[in-house]
Amino acid sequence: MKTTIYILFICLMFVMTSCSQPKGVTENKEFPPIYPDYTEVTIPVNIAPLNFMVRQADRLQVVIASNGNTIKLKGRSRILIPAGKWRRILAQASTGPGRIRVEVTAKEDGLWTRYAPFNIYITPETVDPYLSYRLIEPGYEVWKSLQLAERNVETFRERIIADNSLTDNSCMNCHTYGNQDPGLSFFHLRGPGGGTVLNRNGELRKININNPDMISPVVYGNIHPSGDYGVFSSNIVLPGFHTRKGERLEVYDSESDLVIVDFRDNTVTPFPEDFPREFRTFPVFSADGNTVFYCNAPQISVPDSIYHLKYDLLKISFDPASGSWGSKADTVVNASSLGLSVCHPKTSPDGKYLLFTMADYGTFPIWHQETDMWLLNLHTGEISKLEGVNSTYSDTYHSWSSNSKWFVFASKRDDGIYGTPYFCFIDANGNARKPFVLPQKDPRIYDNTLKSYNIPELSRGKLPFGATDIERIYKKTPAENVSMK
Amino acid sequence: MKQKGKWVEWLAAGSLTVAVFLFFLFFYPYHNLLKEQMILFLHTQDHFISYLEKPAWLTGYAGDLLTQCFIMPAGGAILVSLSLLTLWLLFRKAFRSFGIRPIVASAVAAIPVAVEFLFHCGLHYPLSSTFSTLLALCFFLLFIRIRNRHLYIWLFLPVFALLYYLAGHGVLLFTLLWLVFGLIRIVKKRFSVLIPALLGMLIPLLLRPAFLLTPGRAYTYPVKAPLSLNISFTWEKILALDYHTQKGNWFKVIYLAQQYGMKNRVASYYTNLALSQSNLLGDWLFLFYQPGPGALFLPVSQQSTPLTIAFSNEVFFRLGDMNMAQHSAMLGMIFSQNHRSSRLTKRLAEIHIAIGDAPAAGKYLGLLEKTLFYRKWAREHRTLLHATDVPLREKIPSVDTVRLADDYVNALEILLKSNPTNKMALDYLLCTHILRKDIPAFRETYDRWFVRETEPVPGVYAQALIVSLYREGASDDMLQKYGIPNSVINHFMEYTNAYQESGGDPEPLQEMYGNTFWFYYHFAMLQE
Structure with missing residues (x-):
């Protein structure tokens, strides 16, 4: 009996060892077809493990190596990297060679293939550890299920910070930080109990930023570095549908203008009246808070002339002491002369860059496949299209990390419909590296989800409120009103 | 015991x-x-x-x-x-x-x-x-x-x-x-x-x-409102029409619609779709209940019910209006019980295959490949991802414009401009005007798009045409030029006399003329 067990054990060991070493491996000089595409990307040292998969593989063997340290992993069609080992190898690589090398051997249709090893470049400059986004089905005109979520990018932990099933299924707009500060943020909650929810270190206020003298309740906005002011656009937003294939939804403004809101006394300062009536939207403060950048276009008839609707990037001074607008606006990027339209300007916290997107026309680039990101160096005035970052689908809705080394943006590059958050590193010379998608514990999530990760925004820390706080403020707290200055 | x-x-x-x-x-x-x-x-x-x-x-x-x-x-x-x-x-x-x-x-x-x-x-x-x-x-x-x-x-x-x-x-x-x-x-x-x-x-x-x-x-939890505590054969009949529409059993839909005789907008929507797919819409439109132009399309708006939104893509898809089909399928899915639907995922895959958008179609096929009963269908349809001769693709408009979701007339005209052989779009446009009782718009569309040489004038169109021609005092030659059969002309004369005799009372006209455009024109109360 003992002998039999011994022989069986030897056979089992033989089978196990023969399984562990692939035989008849063919070499492939191309990078492996991994999803997400993490080949030759640059990542921060504090990012969660880049778990990936090879969709067609039956078996996978992966070696991750750096500076003599290796992690050997196996999987069926996906590779899940242990967090501890990942952190250690990244820490060593960031202080050493600055990269890790990944070799993938895959069994596909019964045959083993060893693909060309690829690098993942590691920077010691960290990305802000928290990311907020709105999870929404890409319908836009009508909604049912909306959630604002916060994800720790160093781990895989995701937390819901607002859920519209708790607020009478009301619409909620995306969450925006001031200075990437978790203690300073806002989002708009629509519906009967709605208002702009302003978070100051966990103390939540609900302000109804609307007035008969305004075009509409506020839409796009940004918080002043002091936290005392907000600059917002007030827009009448209309949806329309394209007829040609490939084009989808068009969302445009029939009217839009800007306002400054003083959160201390809830007063609203409209845009100076001596400017011509034009479309003004997507306002943001400069890093020092003395300027407002915004997108501006002449008022034309929409939707009939929508293809001629081209926004330029303008700036106007702002006096934080008095909370008043300047008297002169300057053109920063004359996009219309290039036949393009500017959207979503975002200044880097160090004041060096302004990141924006350009589409062929209009003001809703998320459904414009041609939408690309551009970078303006505010010190030199140099503008560059981020060629290595942009894809053939829409790349937009970006947000800076507090160290101005990283930005995150929503890209539809995977399937053209569902947006996912990508991170991109800007090196000391202002060059953008190949971006990578937010890693997930299970890399199949992006394949299986029917939600877009809408308007991702980075933050230095965890938000001090949760979904039940938002439910409470929606149902129980009366909204504060504003008055016009 | x-x-x-x-x-x-x-x-x-x-x-x-x-x-x-x-x-x-x-x-x-x-x-x-x-x-x-x-x-x-x-x-x-x-x-x-x-x-x-x-x-x-x-x-x-x-x-x-x-x-x-x-x-x-x-x-x-x-x-x-x-x-x-x-x-x-x-x-x-x-x-x-x-x-x-x-x-x-x-x-x-x-x-x-x-x-x-x-x-x-x-x-x-x-x-x-x-x-x-x-x-x-x-x-x-x-x-x-x-x-x-x-x-x-x-x-x-x-x-x-x-x-x-x-x-x-x-x-x-x-x-x-x-x-x-x-x-x-x-x-x-x-x-x-x-x-x-x-x-x-x-x-x-x-x-x-x-x-x-x-x-x-x-x-x-896990029950969601609305709940009902009754057996609804009305809905069962509508769902029967819906099911056979999905299967493309057009004559079965028409047969069931005839059997049911329902006065329901959704039932009319499916019946009209089946009639158009059987090339009978222009002849049999008024053999069935028509509540107005709303019987041709189901709107996708905040006033719609989740089910009608889910159903609304059927017509858009077959018309070749793929952007609206996609929009309504997407919203149908959003409003479904779990915000996911196998039926609408299938439809989204079909739409993107028709458009030729392989990455998007691949996304939906990938989801269906992870199901038990749609796996085979999805694998079969993967072969179409890069195909060039996909049915419906030729119907998709090549010209671009931005229109409102409920601007059906504009949408149908764009479909026709891109592909004048899109018979369904023409039928739907003509019937939209007929159901709106808009005779000048019907006539203009008919004159512009209807190819008279290749087919006889369908009965309902002839009934609408004769009203238009009669209004402008057209000659017999003109009536002949439009190919209006004598039987329709005689029928129209009889109706006109009967209408005058009835003094505007629909009752005596119902049996004889209830299935005509003229009766609809005079007596139907339009529902939007």
């Missing part, structure tokens, strides 16, 4: 089970077929994990897993009838534990089963809800084996919490039964069971922040 009573009970239960099975198989199959279409059950780890994030994960997962079998009418009929039989058996056993006589227990047990049966006749009631009730009964029947009074009381709260996580609203029934049994059989001091029961009822409220549920939903 006792043995005979038992036989009678079993015979009645068996007969009723067979009756329920036959009812759902032959008389009421389409509700169950729809329920299957409105879920998208993925055999993946993350899909399983998504159930763990809410209460009733076990019954929810099991219910949805088995709801996939509703794809076959027999699957739905078997599962519902067996679930109800099991429910009756467990209720009967539970009532007997209270000391009720067997025959009475059997009769009383039939009451909740009848209610459950009526719930299943609704449009949205999930199988998982029945499973929640079943699991609650199982827990109760296990619980009453505990004869130790202290254990009976002290174990209640942990079991309540566990059952809530496994079966959601089942805890309400469990608590009720536990309370009654405790009061009857276990304790003498009422407060010793009342207090744990009350504390238990607080558990869903305490846990609801973790599950992100409203107070109401915390107690009713």
